[in-house]
Amino acid sequence: MNGFDTNNILQCAGGTATWERCFLGLLSVMIIIAHNQAGIADAIAAEGGAVNLKWRDHVSVAILAETLTSLITNPDLLCEMSKRSFIIMTVEGRKGPDHPLVRALIGRSHAEA
Numbered sequence: 001m002n003g004f005d006t007n008n009i010l011q012c013a014g015g016t017a018t019w020e021r022c023f024l025g026l027l028s029v030m031i032i033i034a035h036n037q038a039g040i041a042d043a044i045a046a047e048g049g050a051v052n053l054k055w056r057d058h059v060s061v062a063i064l065a066e067t068l069t070s071l072i073t074n075p076d077l078l079c080e081m082s083k084r085s086f087i088i089m090t091v092e093g094r095k096g097p098d099h100p101l102v103r104a105l106i107g108r109s110h111a112e113a
Contacts, residue, residue, distance in 0.1 A: 009071055009078070011064065014041030014052065022049055025086035027078055029067055031056050049085030 012021070014030040014037035021028050028050040030041045045052035051067055053059045071078055 009068060013037055018044055019089065022085040023089040025082040027081055029053060031059050044085065044088065047084055047088050049081060049088050
């Protein structure tokens with residue numbers, strides 16, 4: 001599972017650090033805390049790269065505990081989520097500075113590469 005075990009499930013928001021977690025294949029349970037995070041969280045969860053519990057106002061301790069318990073007791077799902085989150089960050093096998101998202105973040109256009 002990319003060197004991670006059940007002690008490495010992150011509870012996090014759905015902001016821009018989500019892309020870094022995906023690039024590393026880190027397992028994430030996301031809770032949306034701002035409107036600009038909704039699209040990112042929904043997209044990653046739709047691809048199977050994380051669990052999106054949606055808006056913080058609707059997430060209780062019981063829901064979070066149930067979600068974490070479900071994940072911890074299903075190592076195959078954890079492994080698959082890790083793989084899917086990493087795959088999200090690859091485009092036609094490109095990683096690192098060749099990835100379109102990385103280029104956008106550092107201000108390099110496709111033409112400059």
